[in-house]
Amino acid sequence: MRLRMDREDLSGGISTVTxxxxxxxxxxxxxxxxxxxxxxxxxxxxNDTVLSIEDTVPVEVMEEGSVVVPGRMFSEIVRRLPEGKVELELDGDRVIVRSKGSKITVVALDAAEYPRLPAVEDASPIKIPQKLLKEKINQVIFATADDETRPILTGVLMEMGRDMTLVALDGYRLAMNHLPLSMDGNRRSVVPGKSLSEMARTLSDGDELVEISFQGNHIRLDMGPIQMISRLLEGEFIQYRQILPTDFSTLVKLSREAFFDAIQRASLVVREGRNNLIRLHFEGEELAITANSEMGDALEKVAIECEGKPLDIAFNAKYLSDVLKSLDDEFIQLNFSTSVSPLVVTPVEGEEYLYLVLPVRLHG
Structure with missing residues (x-):
């Protein structure tokens, strides 16, 4: 194998696949x-056995071939090479890297020993603009569980039928988002959160289409020169629709940005605490946010439109902030049943998304 290519192209491909x-x-x-x-x-x-990524970069081929190079070392070598052309040559069990005045030799492995990737072929792949899929993933991925004791909750449920619904929950909060979609039949698959997070990082911010294919226990994303294949999680995802409240006694419309900023400021005095607790009091046209700790006290007031009963409720500030920073709506609606029931966050109009956050019980 003997090749010549631009260092920038090679470095970009390595950055993607590693x-x-x-x-x-x-x-x-x-x-x-x-x-x-x-x-x-x-x-x-x-390929880390759960997720595999491949990328194809432009190259001038003087002699064909294949080889496996040590990942971290080779990545660092290429990153530190001078700009311009890079030449790679396989000499026995070693790869020689040349660039201007640089020559580095690394021990390589036989490509025949590298595990073959699963074939994921789908006669009717789903096609979605990359920017849209990236946005929707980022709006739910934060709610996946870190705790491996319930592996299924470390993934994101993808339900497909008349639309695509993405759902993540970790026992304290639930995030759900919808994408318009039309496909034959229905499918429920749970994609590992780590795989989906890397997919979101790789998707572009443009309107180019990504093709999503399913076969057996794998999902594949096709982004032209970049292909990503992930194993799916096995097991039954929670029947989440059964835990969604439907009756509310207090409805609040307010500015998402004003609410987020107020929470961020109030939580500064409780950030070092065990549960990052903030208290909310809704009444009339005002929301009062309070936070108290040994480090200090905070009071924030936000203008609201409130229908229904006044309400006192408390939350872990981080759980609320994660929801609010994932959205870009100017106004949102908060839906409450009681001070010990979950908060449901929805758009002011429509059903594009839904977030559920459990409150913290107050004693005394």
Whole structure:
């Protein structure tokens, strides 16, 4: 194998695929990057057994071939090379990297030993603008669970039918978002949160389409030169619709930005506390937010439109902030039943999203 390419192209491809570079694996070869010449260019692949990412970069091929190079070392070498052309040459079990006055040799592994990626073929892939999918993922991903004792909750449920619904919940909050979609049949799949997070990082901010395919226990995202394949989580996701409140006694419309900013300021005095507790009092045309700790006290007031009963309720400030910063609506609606029932956040109009946040019980 002998190749020549721009350092910038190679570095960009490495940066993309190494998001799936394995660490602490029982298969040491997965700590490497597969390099393989193809008619489309140089194919780079990383695979951590759950998520695999491949990218194809432009290259001038003098001699075809394939090899696995040590991932972290090779990535750092390429990152530190001078700008301009880079030449790679396979010499026995070593890869020689040349760039201007630089020549570095690294021990490589046989590409034939690299595990084959699963074939994920779908006759009718779902096509969605990349920017839209990225936005929707980011609006729910924060609500996945970190606790591996319930593995299914570390993923995001993707329900597909007349639309696509993304759902994440961790026992304290639930995030749900809808994308317009039309497909034959219905499907429920749970994608690992870490995989979906890396997918969101890789999706562009443009209107180019991403193709989503499912086959067996895998999902594939096709973004042209970039392909991402993830295993799906096994198990039954919580029947979340059964826990969504439907009757409310207090409805509040307010500025999302004003509410978020007030929470951020009030939480400064309780940030070091065990539960980051803030208290909310809704009545008439005003919301009063209070926070108290050994470090200080805070009072914030926000203008609101309130229908129904006055209400006192408390929350972990972070859980509220995570919801508010994921949205960009100017105004939102807060829906309450009682001071010990979940808060439901919805748009003022429509059903594009829904967030549920459990309150903190107040004693005395």
């Amino acid at each position: 998001r799936a570079l394995a660490t602490r694996t029982t298969l040491p070869i997965l700590e490497g990057i597969l390099l393989e010449t193809t008619p489309a260019g140089l194919r780079l692949v990383c």
